[in-house]
Amino acid sequence: MRKVLVVVIILITLIITAAVVLSISSTKTVDWEESFNEKSNKPYGLSILYKELPRIFENHAFRTVYHQPASYLRAHSDGGYGEFIAEGSYLIFGNSNYLEDDSIDELLQFVDSGNTLFISDYSFPQKINDTLALETKYIKNQKDSISYLSLTDFDLPDIKIDKNQGDSYFSSFNKEKHTVLGYSKIDYKHANFLKVPFGAGFIYLHTEPKAFTNYNLLAENRYQYIEGVLAYLPEKDLYFDSFTKIQTPYSPDVEQESNLSWFLQQQSFRWTWYTALVFTILFMIFNAKRRQRIIKIITPLQNTSVAFVKTVSNLYFETKDHKNLIDKKITYFLEKIRIEFHLNTQVLDEEFINRLAAKSGKKAEDVKILINYIKWLKTQEAVTEAQLIKLNKFIEAFNSK
Known part of the structure; x- marks a missing residue:
């Protein structure tokens, strides 16, 4: 135990010394790059x-x-x-x-x-x-x-x-x-x-x-x-x-904004964060050695397929994760198209719409509305329950005979 305490004290001393030395020697340079980034606080940000x-x-x-x-x-x-x-x-x-x-x-x-x-x-x-x-x-x-x-x-x-x-x-x-x-x-x-x-x-x-x-x-x-x-x-x-x-699509050197970006730019906050992170890791390492792992109780496997489906559906409903549900519905719908009609769904263009309409026997106008709506939903970062219901109605109408 005494050896562990000595190691911790040495690590703390090294971290504090490094922070002081770097804070004294480091100089902050100004980035004059003309990014015109609306999130950037740099001179030529917006x-x-x-x-x-x-x-x-x-x-x-x-x-x-x-x-x-x-x-x-x-x-x-x-x-x-x-x-x-x-x-x-x-x-x-x-x-x-x-x-x-x-x-x-x-x-x-x-x-x-x-x-x-x-x-x-x-x-x-x-x-x-x-x-x-x-x-x-x-x-x-x-x-x-x-x-x-x-x-x-x-x-x-x-x-x-x-x-x-x-x-x-x-x-x-x-x-x-x-x-x-x-x-x-x-x-x-x-x-x-x-x-x-x-x-x-x-x-x-x-x-x-x-x-x-x-x-x-x-x-x-x-x-x-x-x-x-x-x-x-x-x-x-x-x-x-x-x-x-x-x-983002063209340059790998883009400013990557995050919730910590501003804090990490401030030297005092940055070293406070790193110090807390090191202490957290040390606590986890030394604390793990002192405790016995919990022995799990293994219960026999049960056929809970129906309960699983209900649980997952309730989870999505309660959490309002409409985006996840829409992504899954689109994935399953396109998979069905590939299996039933043997069509490539990588490119959802006019040619694809016409071929799908011909093979499915649906009106080209109705198929175009459904596919364009799917393409638009893929570009959205957030969706509403109404949009999920609308997608479901389009897919059900397509699947109906």
Whole structure:
């Protein structure tokens, strides 16, 4: 026992010594990466803007879009499977190069029906440039790393943007139809903020996304510029395009956010956590040696299949685990399709729908509704009981003769 106590005292001393040495010697560096992550507190993250937008538009819904605009807007369109119809302003800050043609088409249709699209990025997808007949160019800052931003409709002093190696601007646009709302300036003024009418709505394009980041919102009076830009948005619901879905599929070096991420960034909390973790492991090791393991009582096996099924079903019902039930129902339904109709269910496209309708003798329109609903449910992180019941009705209707 005395040997164990000596070992514990030595470990504690080593941990405390290491914590003190590291706290004295370590220096915290600033990460200036332009992630435009709405959860990031780094200088070029968007956490401040993300928290303030619901307060600025407090009388309207604020929703974060974690899916591609194509799937999200289709689901929340008139006749879609969403629980509401998406109307208002769709916001994208940086990283707009992820937009594929189908997502751009949905966004343009969203604007055409009377809504608003706002994108702030250094450049825009080629399809947007071609559709709106505009071009962007980049001018390098030859003197220093400072440029200036201004708005045409607000009496504000030019806002300084430092740590800026150059500016993107609109080199070509329709001067009769497109309205210039702001300029950037290095050697001379360049149009960097446009209002473009499209159908019954408007598209706002802005070429300096750094202006919306944490660093610039807190520096001097630069927040006034952001207030002026946001003032152009209509008083309607907001849809914030999340950084998460943009980067995760393409880069392994994404910031991984967790409940402990902020605490682990704070040195004192970090060492408190590690110390508690070490003590917990030591307690488990030494405590396990002192106690005899519990001898289990083995009872004869019984046929409890029916009771098991009832228990599992009650468990899902009581815990409201609708997502799990939906995933299982979809899995069993697709397995049945593979067995009965000998169809490959890896790709649920139009060809698959037509072949399934032909083999099952069901109407192609009914089969398409069921398969599209299954595809949409797979993209959802959370579902409701009503959606589970709706899926069950579709599957029962398909299985009926």
